[in-house]
Amino acid sequence: MSRSTTYSIYYKPKSLRIELIQNEDSTFQLSESNSEKSEKDIIINSIPNFLQNKVYIIDSINSGSGRLKKNIYTEIIDPLFSLLDINHEYFKTTSPNSITDFASNFKDENSTIIFLSGDTSINEFVNGLSTKNKINIYPIPCGTGNSLALSLGLTNQLQAVAHLISSTKNSPLYTYEIELPSNSYYLIQNEPKSKINKPLKFIVVFSWAFHASLVADSDTPALRKFGIERFQIAAKKNLESKQEYEGDLKINNEIIKGPFAYFVITSAQKFEPTFEISPKGKILDNDLYLIAFKSGLDIMEIMMQVYDKGNHINNSNVIYKKIEKNDKIELDIRNSKELNQRRFCIDGSIIALPETENHKITIKIKDDSDLNLYIIQ
Template sequence: MEYPLIYDDQLIIGVKSDDGYSLKYESNDDVKLNLEIFNQKKTIVIDSSNSGTGRLKRDIYNPILKVLLEKYNVQHDYHYTESADSISQIARNLPSGNLLVLIISGDTSVNEFLNSLSGEGGELTIVNIPFGTGNSLALSLEDNELTAIAKLFTSTPVHEFNLYDISLPPNCWELKQSARVKQMPTSYKFIVVFSWGFHASLVADSDTPELRKFGLERFKMAAMKNLQSPHQYPGSTFIDKEEYGGPYNYWLITPSRKFEPTFEISPDGSIFDDSLFLISFGVSVDTMSVMQQVYDKGNHIKNPDVIYNKVQNQEIILKFENLPSDVRRFCIDGLIIEVPPSGEIKLKSTGNTINNWNIFIM
């Protein structure tokens, strides 16, 4: 893959191959680059080392991003994550002010960063250089890792970054490979998906060292495992007192259009709109048939057995009671949590502000 990154006295092209990333240069006299955003903001780079399949032959900072930033004298702080809580520590210790944060990561790392923000706050613009597996956020922005970098050197507009609040019951736990890691707060934000049922189960089951090395294919492998032993997810969803009852097979809330390049879960979705979409179906519906429709340009929304509901300025409430242990896993932007047997979860749009920070995205 080749993509033009910068137009100056030279045309600089980013190249992706089996051996990694590189730059090549060609003469060009037509278009000048724009460095205005770097003059206005302090630049910080966060390189999430474990996103996707890791960094073997996938280092984009040293061969491309660092070279370009240094070429144009852009001073920046670089953070390479060394541990599971590195991103949270970076977010908690950000200086206040007007910041440009380049996150080389997938959706989960962006979520973790936002939920860990603290301090005096300010204005924060995020550029997500997608290095995860699903990369729904980047798909919503129509970016790959090279086009995301190219935006930095053009006059790309900046948008408010819509965030969505989840009110969780007490005693929810973050899970890592089925083990409880830490207790979740009762208020948490998500950016691309909150799910239960089949979707949450396949994300959870795919998060093993054995499967992560397969990249995007790991989701399909975990999905086949879940299809062999389907579960029922009993609960009821309320939107302005209108009930969408279970038991469910598939249940999720998202503002996003795609979870994979060809997996069009919500054809009307847009992260530039603060609307959410409820997509669900019951246990009597054939899961594989609906998934094939999702891959077929989102044709599942025409299926009468599938609930596809746009939610604007309304609170979504999910209630559940006496859940067995094997159906208590939920997915928040790739993060897996375990809920208690009974409780309720509330979701709503909360704008682009979190912990004294106004959040924007390029």
């Protein structure tokens, strides 16, 4: 039985029928014909406005796995855009700093950036921007962490391409701010890299404890080849040691005492197609939710409840709390000499706090008046 996937598009101005196909071996192909439209076709009467302005495609080539075998850009997007007369510039990453450098020099107004990546690349772009010009952003899920795309209902690459050229709406892309202690730094494969000298923005997730540890420990060449399964491998490894992270969370005048085993603040509903971390989460709303629980609980039992349509929020041991716009949020970290105690995940990037005894982190919901970012939905 064939497991190929096909999306059929009928482009009315040219009376052109286009099929986007992913074969059962995961390779892509595009076919075109002047045949009549069918009931199952996605009808395109005109090209969306956001694809008529300046369009860039950023291809984060190291995101995900198996990208050389299934090249969505060369096999689908480039020929499709040629057929539809959509002009664009293609930018392929060549180093860990490629996207940050691209963003820091970006000045175009009313442009659209299409990402072939996961969440981390989009975060790098947002944090690297120095312009306040209007920018539309669209994710085509090619990474192992595709929570932004999942939150928009985009579950695979072909669907995302088909939706892009048929969409007519965009919404503000909300960002949230983290103030870190001075001398914090990025970790890549648990090795210290560049220092962080300003507050960081995140779109999808800020996490600590078990979640941050499994993301950090899965970021090795040996594990990345397993795709999304690398998180399960890293999770099992982490569970061999006690998951106890010392710190307290303060929301306004309420103090939630640690130690924690799991700590996530997110705007998203899902981290994986079936991993419903925040059932009430809506990426298009300016809302955050805290999902946390203390040490000493069966972590995997609660994780299975997450996979069970987000049933963990009914567990009395799980803290599930909406963070309001004007809330003051502070995380006090104690006894943070050990590296795993001071690692944090920000949209898939791992940062580490300096090796001192105690730290304070502040999380803010901003009004985004300093940015003019929109998400194509």
